[in-house]
Amino acid sequence: MAYLELKNIYKNYGLGNTTTEVLSNINLSIEEGEFVAIVGFTGSGKTTLVNLINGLITPTSGQVLFKGKEVKGTSHERGVIFQNYSLLPWLTVSQNIFMAVKEAFPKETKTVLNDIVAMYVEMVGLTPAINKRPKELSGGMRQRVAVARALAMKPEMIVMDEPLGALDALTRGNLQDEILNIWEKDKRTALLITNDVDEGIYMADRIIPLRPDPKATLGPEFKIDLERPRDKTALNDNINFKNTRNAIIEYLMDIGNERKVEAQEQILLPEIAPKSFVGYF
Numbered sequence: 001m002a003y004l005e006l007k008n009i010y011k012n013y014g015l016g017n018t019t020t021e022v023l024s025n026i027n028l029s030i031e032e033g034e035f036v037a038i039v040g041f042t043g044s045g046k047t048t049l050v051n052l053i054n055g056l057i058t059p060t061s062g063q064v065l066f067k068g069k070e071v072k073g074t075s076h077e078r079g080v081i082f083q084n085y086s087l088l089p090w091l092t093v094s095q096n097i098f099m100a101v102k103e104a105f106p107k108e109t110k111t112v113l114n115d116i117v118a119m120y121v122e123m124v125g126l127t128p129a130i131n132k133r134p135k136e137l138s139g140g141m142r143q144r145v146a147v148a149r150a151l152a153m154k155p156e157m158i159v160m161d162e163p164l165g166a167l168d169a170l171t172r173g174n175l176q177d178e179i180l181n182i183w184e185k186d187k188r189t190a191l192l193i194t195n196d197v198d199e200g201i202y203m204a205d206r207i208i209p210l211r212p213d214p215k216a217t218l219g220p221e222f223k224i225d226l227e228r229p230r231d232k233t234a235l236n237d238n239i240n241f242k243n244t245r246n247a248i249i250e251y252l253m254d255i256g257n258e259r260k261v262e263a264q265e266q267i268l269l270p271e272i273a274p275k276s277f278v279g280y281f
Contacts, residue, residue, distance in 0.1 A: 003189050004030040007065065022048050024217045026216075035205045036204055037199075039207055055078075066157070076155060078158075089135060092130070143171075157190070164176065207248060209251060222247060226240055
């Protein structure tokens with residue numbers, strides 16, 4: 001039995017003539033301890049997919065199953081790391097994380113909860129900023145808080161919705177390593193949504209493109225045949241990395257070219273004048 005399973009998922013928005021089908025026939029199985037990346041274009045439905053998995057929205061048809069049970073609503077079993085941090089601006093670093101930890105472990109004492117907060121703040125290197133508020137932090141530091149908050153709840157699965165997309169290259173690389181180091185300690189099941197092919201290859205066990213048609217559906221999977229732990233510098237000379245990267249990029253470029261052709265075919269030149277007046281010109 002798959003740890004997470006999406007079965008024949010369709011998701012529409014709107015009613016009647018205004019209905020828009022965003023996701024179509026999505027089928028996905030993720031095993032316990034596996035790290036999967038879904039890569040796709042902006043606006044292809046990646047965030048809608050994440051929201052379905054998290055239980056924030058329900059599918060129009062089909063099922064989202066977690067450990068064999070249908071997902072109904074949110075749960076701290078599935079920790080989420082969003083792209084936009086989602087921190088409460090009036091709370092400090094420790095207070096933002098404490099709120100989440102208290103929700104996940106309501107029976108624990110305040111001392112135990114504070115110890116959990118301190119451990120994860122230290123893990124992401126923010127101990128010196130533990131009493132600062134979000135406005136006093138850089139973008140990278142805010143994302144570290146979001147990572148610590150999600151992991152401090154000790155979820156059974158980590159779901160990441162382009163969590164590093166807004167960061168500079170150095171901070172992004174450092175956080176990739178931190179997330180991987182934490183993941184490798186207990187191999188929690190992980191799903192990464194990204195538009196960065198290199199990031200997906202570096203972090204995941206397999207990559208699955210999300211293909212917009214415009215009704216998005218999953219494309220073929222690409223298995224990542226690279227030993228862990230992975231060395232970014234060494235990957236540049238790794239033939240498996242190069243071949244996998246080229247195959248995924250070629251697939252995505254083919255999709256992009258298909259979309260351009262379809263868009264051009266839909267362009268119709270307007271008539272210069274009504275047919276009844278053609279004889280006058």
